[in-house]
Amino acid sequence: MKTMISVEQQAIAAKKAAKTLSLLSENEKNEALNTLADHIEKNVKRILEANEADLHKGREKGFDEAYMDRLALSESRVLELAKGLREVSRLDDPTGDILSEWTLENGLHVQQVRVPLGVIGMIYEARPNVTADAAGLALKSGNAIVLKGGSSSINSNRAIVEVLHEALRETKIPAEAVQFIDSTDRAAAQQLFTMKEHIDVLIPRGGAKLISAVVSNATVPVLETGTGNCHLYIDKEADLDKALKIIVNAKTDRPAVCNAAETLIIHEDWLKENSSAIAEMFAAHSITVHGDEKAAENLPDVIPANEQDWSDEYLSLDIAIKVVSSLDEALEHIERYGTKHSEAIITENKDTAHQFMAIADAAALYHNASTRFTDGSALGFGAEIGISTQKLHARGPMGLPALTTVKYLMHGTGQTR
Amino acid sequence: MKTMISVEQQAIAAKKAAKTLSLLSENEKNEALNTLADHIEKNVKRILEANEADLHKGREKGFDEAYMDRLALSESRVLELAKGLREVSRLDDPTGDILSEWTLENGLHVQQVRVPLGVIGMIYEARPNVTADAAGLALKSGNAIVLKGGSSSINSNRAIVEVLHEALRETKIPAEAVQFIDSTDRAAAQQLFTMKEHIDVLIPRGGAKLISAVVSNATVPVLETGTGNCHLYIDKEADLDKALKIIVNAKTDRPAVCNAAETLIIHEDWLKENSSAIAEMFAAHSITVHGDEKAAENLPDVIPANEQDWSDEYLSLDIAIKVVSSLDEALEHIERYGTKHSEAIITENKDTAHQFMAIADAAALYHNASTRFTDGSALGFGAEIGISTQKLHARGPMGLPALTTVKYLMHGTGQTR
Structure with a gap:
């Protein structure tokens, strides 16, 4: 019961943080991403120690080699996370882009503007790198993120999020914009499936089984990333x-x-x-x-x-x-x-x-x-949040624009129909 | 049981027709739309007779005035359907548009091209005009459509589809591209909810109850059209x-x-x-x-x-x-x-x-x-298939581009990674 309440509270906190975040400038977001990278670089040892705890548990459970490889971090892999965040800081911020604008005969001015989606729910399996990569892409595009990783990498994920939170406190981005569901309970993930009020999109990353569980049970819209046969x-x-x-x-x-x-x-x-x-x-x-x-x-x-x-x-x-x-x-x-x-x-x-x-x-x-x-x-998109195998919203490798939606902004002087 | 089999067969027939349709030229589609309009104009009386049967049933059931108004056709309303089809024939066909293209350093040429979604499942309530309007927009954007209207307008919808089928037989578009679920059984609509293999998107048009039933139960992706508070x-x-x-x-x-x-x-x-x-x-x-x-x-x-x-x-x-x-x-x-x-x-x-x-x-x-x-x-988009209140894929009034997706087409000379 404690977890149940807290997942919803986390989603609400993310939604609130998303509003603050959506009003920041591109520069403010880029500075924050570089601060995140600095902190990751300063905390390599701490992240590797947490990862060692996951690897130890994994060896005990007898995971196969491929799985252990996905789970494992190394100094160079952790430094890659920091490098990835710096790369995202250099990508164009798609939000605020005016996709089209025109004026009706009556003088009403219409703009179609790209804006963040709001709150992204990320549900993933072994790879702890997703924790930093997904957070970076979400923040750059003005979105808060709720992270629910696999139980096998929970120590690594927790350590990475702790470092991200310490870093965010030095930036204009509220630390609440990155929420980590610190639970190995599947019910915690399932709660995210139906939180339409607080979560704008779910992105599952992992095997066919995980993806199909999310697609079949979620009422929150899903960006289906794919198995590739x-x-x-x-x-x-x-x-x-x-x-x-x-x-x-x-x-x-x-x-x-x-x-x-x-x-x-x-x-x-x-x-x-x-x-x-x-x-x-x-x-x-x-x-x-x-x-x-x-x-x-x-x-x-x-x-x-x-x-x-x-x-x-x-x-x-x-x-x-x-x-x-x-x-x-x-x-x-x-x-x-x-x-x-x-x-x-x-x-x-x-x-x-x-x-x-x-x-x-x-x-x-x-x-x-x-x-x-x-x-x-x-393909030259920079980092991707996944590869969409669905037809709606985004298809193929998804860069920052896939994490945005549009608003029509209409400026008038009293126009009626 | 008979209905159960036939709904799936109809969806499969639609998918097959969608392939033929997707290869037609813009001219061939436009000629077909004008032929549809001609046939509607020639069959006003027949459509009004069918509508009279629905109105008679509606009066018996004591539907309120607003509902009866949505149900009712008149000579001018039927002629509007034909006019609408002609207008759609004059809209730009978004399919085939190259949204972006570039060449990688290794010479691989990349194009992002707009293509039809495939098969659209349209689930709607009283208004019989949706039958012709939605079919016109679907066909122009290269999509087949499976129509499931409300039971109160089934005679009007059936008559309109009969006329559309007669017209399509004179065109390059296979008549199977417009499928009509001729049933007042709710189970028939519910079957469409989970036909992910054959249907690419569901579009519910109607009251909040209908829309929420589709959103909560469908595994086929939904374009949520909205209630507006x-x-x-x-x-x-x-x-x-x-x-x-x-x-x-x-x-x-x-x-x-x-x-x-x-x-x-x-x-x-x-x-x-x-x-x-x-x-x-x-x-x-x-x-x-x-x-x-x-x-x-x-x-x-x-x-x-x-x-x-x-x-x-x-x-x-x-x-x-x-x-x-x-x-x-x-x-x-x-x-x-x-x-x-x-x-x-x-x-x-x-x-x-x-x-x-x-x-x-x-x-x-x-x-x-x-x-x-x-x-x-x-806003000057021409006809719309509905107003999206969701954030993914399309937001606000949805014109023809909302009925399309993209493909990446890569032309190479043996490139490997």
Whole structure:
């Protein structure tokens, strides 16, 4: 019961702080972000000690290597948090931008102005870096933030927030603009789902399970960030060198991230012609191949693919292969199993590429390039708060403008209708 | 059970039609819209006969006058539907617009392009005009639409859709792009709430109850259109003439619409000085006044206001009066009871107006003008699909761009990361 009351009180305090914050100048916000960075740099040891407590618990619980890696901070990773805050201070502040303005015949002057959303609810899992990164992006765009991290990183998150609070007390931004739900209780997160009065948007960052729990149960609007079941379609007119290079990059550069490729869809004519080159590439990069019957007929060591191979992300050096006889068949497979994140076609035929990009329904569509570019910093947006796989509000990598809304401001001299 | 299967089949058919539609040119869509208008004009009698069946049922059920008015069509109202479709054909098609494009250092070319959302689910109440208006806006922006109207207008809606289908068969747009749920069963509407696979967005149009049922139960993203509990704040430095003119317009021009004013917040100093002018204006326009104690001290015939007077829309010639002693108190009242639709301040003090407009949180904020301008056609957007009172995706009157999303299209020559 104590937690229940306090989560709502925290959200109310965030909303109040958001009002003060929304009236600050860009300079005041930038100075504050640099003060946050200074304090992070001065407190590396303290943050690492807290992280060690999380790592110790994690080892006891027997978390796997990938999970422990997401959980772990190091001196350089903590310094990256400070660097990230300084980078955000240099991004353009989108708030206050006049997106359009005009005057009606009766003299009423209309402006459409970008303003902060208000209070952002951030629900995330292991990675403690989200604590500082999300706070920085929220504050720069004039929003307060309520942070609810995973229980496995609670000590790290708490230490980072303590440092941020100490720093904020030296700035014009009220410390209450960053709220930390200091609880490992799931009910605390669930309370945020329905606090429409105090929270303007929820952003879940983490695995498919977390995201789906938020989307299904929240009445607060959600910015859905995504799982990426990304496909590469190798057309019958694909160039072999480009295909090999792109497959290797999209699959092996960072297999655990959402813009990595999970399924290859290969035109059967092309596969027959290039099966030995493809097989060599898989072997050279230790890629485990799951596939349909036609894949098994043309390639060695193919594990029969089942429904889960088509629908789930591997996030590992596994890949699924679906062999098709037409572009339409490839598009149907993507429509059925894709998560609307990133899809690519490799072909030398521009018309085929155009058709693919017109029909496939995803945030990012690639012709002869790796899906790995679906990323705020790779595209030049600066830091991102996540990659949206939904169609409303923001789609693809979300920078600062995704954390804003608009107001119409109308100045008149007594106009009536 | 039959309905259950058929609603899903209709949504699947809509999704398939949306793909064909999304590849049509602006000209092909415009020609189709004009063909729809032609057919509406040729079938006025048929539509009016169907409407007469709904009106007959409505009279039997004893619906009130305002409701019957929303339900009723006339020759001129049907011809307005055709005129509306022709107007939509003349609006700019937002799809295909390149919102931004740039080339990365490695040569990867990035375009952010506007595309249709896909399939729109429209859930609405009495007004049969929504059937044609919403279909026109959806088709022009390349979207298929699934229409679920209220049971009281089902004959009118069915007749309009029959005419639209006959017309579509003469055009490049597949008739399946307009789906009509021919059922008075609420379960049919509820099925649409969770059809995330086939429906990209739900737009509820109607009363607060309908909208809240959709928002609370849908997992499909919702474009929330709004109830408008709009306030006029009469500051201590308000000009009397402007205040009177704006109050009369915002309250009496069309009391039943969402941008009409429902509550006056009046600074007590101003009220004391201008009470007789205000009282005369109320009497002259047959406005019934509900108010707090201070209002009753300064004005005649004030009915004591309760919580509901502050929180609900009257949609009639009733008005609530809250007397305050500061701008802050006015802003607190708006924050507590406002629906984030439209809020106005009447004052000659620009600083006070600026503060009001910076702090009040609503789609549209007015200084010395009537709230009645929050309307797509009044602001020059052309037809609107509704007025959004949410902060994500679209805020305020929603024209064609609100029915679109974006895709990033990346053209490369083998780029990897």
